[in-house]
Amino acid sequence: ESGAFQQVRFTLNTTLRPVEVAHLLEKSPPKERQILWNLVHHENEAKVLQHLADDIQADILATMDTDRVLEISESLETDDLADMLQQLPETVTRELLKIMDEQNRERIEEILAYPEDTAGGLMNTDTVTVRPDITVETVLRYIRRHDEIPDMTDSLFVISRKKESYIGILPLTKLLVSDPDITVREIMNTDIEPIPADMPDDEVAKLFEQQDLVSAPVVNTKGKLVGRITIDDVVDVIREDADHSLMSMAGLDEDEDTFAPLMKTTRRRAVWLGINLITALLASAVIGMFQATIDQVVALAVLMPIVASMGGIAGSQTLTLVIRGQALGHVERSNAGWLLNRELLVGGLNGILWAVVVSSVAIYWFQDTTIGMVIGMAIVINLVAGALAGTLLPLILKAWGIDPALAGSVLLTTITDVVGFLAFLGLATYFYG
């Protein structure tokens, strides 16, 4: 083994933190990634794996045998382990659970019982709990008996003696300033509602953002404390949700590996291009209906992309605004009417403004007032159509349970292309016919 390799191995396993090694792997092309991964020491693999994006984690896990995956699983926290198991084929997961020791299996099965994108899938089981009837001094003595408290512990959870039901939280900051003789019950905070284990993860994120939480208790349907969610995992949810809209609008997945290998990338992109080809063929079919008119006035062919393009741009501005508004919880039934109304007016006003500009250009260019009039009218129509589609599509798609970010942009382009060509060439046929 060469000196250079030895140095890289040292850097990977000693100098860098696991999260930095994960980042390095994520930004390496496939071959380099494989070489670097082989240089990571066995005992560090688990920590590095848990920080990798899902896509890449799955790729690496697929190359390991079950024994090795089991070894790795033993050194992970329960929530990270559950995440990892969700990247594995069902058969491997079942086999792993079989050979796991009982305590771990129960914890994991508790988390796996909830879908990955719910509070239950997000939680870990590292809670520090106290009873309500003991004094602050007893709590402090109880804590001092620990060698360490789990990271991100900003609060102890108060649970009932009998059924382990969640009662309230006791922030460490409160504990530290309270009279030692007072009981937990007197100083605990019962304002924080516990999070039901089946709450969707984006709602969990909203709760954390609204209430500035660091950790929060998770309860099952019977009110029993089953775990806690910590802000570090919520931050991942926030980033993924925000990335989701951006990537989906381009037909990409938010987990997409930037350095995915050639054929994998080609296959995924081909699907999106195929879907968009249908849109393009539809637009061509519309143009095809007006071949005779174009044959008569060839300037129409020169100008027609302008109409489609302006409608598409205006529509996608509306679409993006509404999709972002939905993600932030701003857009709902009660205010959708106002929004649609404003967008139609914005479309109309900007339509008129740019119709005047484009008309003038067209008249000057082709010395033909009819073509100026036709393109002006078509632009107003298409900008209003873009506003209408941009507002209504995400609302309808969401109501139907379809992701507006993924389907919205394709459908919008279809509409503004079809309406744009139809209005422009249709009006031209009428006026020149």
Added chain:
Amino acid sequence: ESGAFQQVRFTLNTTLRPVEVAHLLEKSPPKERQILWNLVHHENEAKVLQHLADDIQADILATMDTDRVLEISESLETDDLADMLQQLPETVTRELLKIMDEQNRERIEEILAYPEDTAGGLMNTDTVTVRPDITVETVLRYIRRHDEIPDMTDSLFVISRKKESYIGILPLTKLLVSDPDITVREIMNTDIEPIPADMPDDEVAKLFEQQDLVSAPVVNTKGKLVGRITIDDVVDVIREDADHSLMSMAGLDEDEDTFAPLMKTTRRRAVWLGINLITALLASAVIGMFQATIDQVVALAVLMPIVASMGGIAGSQTLTLVIRGQALGHVERSNAGWLLNRELLVGGLNGILWAVVVSSVAIYWFQDTTIGMVIGMAIVINLVAGALAGTLLPLILKAWGIDPALAGSVLLTTITDVVGFLAFLGLATYFYG
């Protein structure tokens, strides 16, 4: 005043938390927003204001007189106040600072000295500090003398006696499990590097994400502790940064008020449409060069949008991937070559695949093999051009200090439109000429 109003007033000021009131205002059209705001009690205004998006905060502050703004400023934390001041005109800010009491002014000026998007602009000054040579017992007694500790305090900061230089942190979880007789120096953590006040906020966010921090110390160039950053403010940075790419690619601002009034929206959108019109006119000019060919073969007009559209879609997939990769810190000089190479190959392979499909459709539709050959070649050329532009544009724009998310999509469309029409109509002119 009617009963309904009284009830809304009660809900706004008693039932809902300030952050929920802010959310309600954000999702209300202008008129309703004004009415709701007028129902918020004076003593709650500050807390609601600090949770509003910048755009809306600025609108509301603009309607207040300086005295009222001063009143509000007195009940805000320093970091929130500094944020608010950045929404006010310079003259108002200066006037406010003049009439502020000295202690507050000094704190605010310290924060305002740093740009809003740096660690200094993000920090607050609510630090709890201890000296390294005292014992755990003394620390606990010192803390118990407080009535409360600031929210989000997960660590005390250890500073030197003389120059208040930052030395290390003492996590509360560590404090609680340590022997009372041990000194702070023996248990403090010196691994966490303090954050320089001039670090850009997106780098701060990366540090918090990588190290799972809840709060972190901020130091000035001399190493003196000047404040701390807490995860709640970092979460805002993460969300805004992630929103930025999505909104910018549609020419929108990430602070954009979903319910901005009609004329404000119309004006902002008009600018973006104007910029995109230049792109569309350029494309038209290219088509204009080939009017004679189109006049001869009108089928070209029918098919030409397919070429431009396929190139645009493929290019924007690459562009989005690279822009996201830049935001995550994945794409840099060392791996850009690999990425460009893969994207060109993906473009080429998908180009060939879809060229075959579109060729067949065109030949069948127009019973003309020449047009099939021409459109097939043009599609391959344009998909490769889209891959090239999609990869290189964000790299070049970033190197020039221009925001790739904002300028990238317009430039990309320009390139795929121009190349698409030029290749298709140029080849047609050659083969039919």
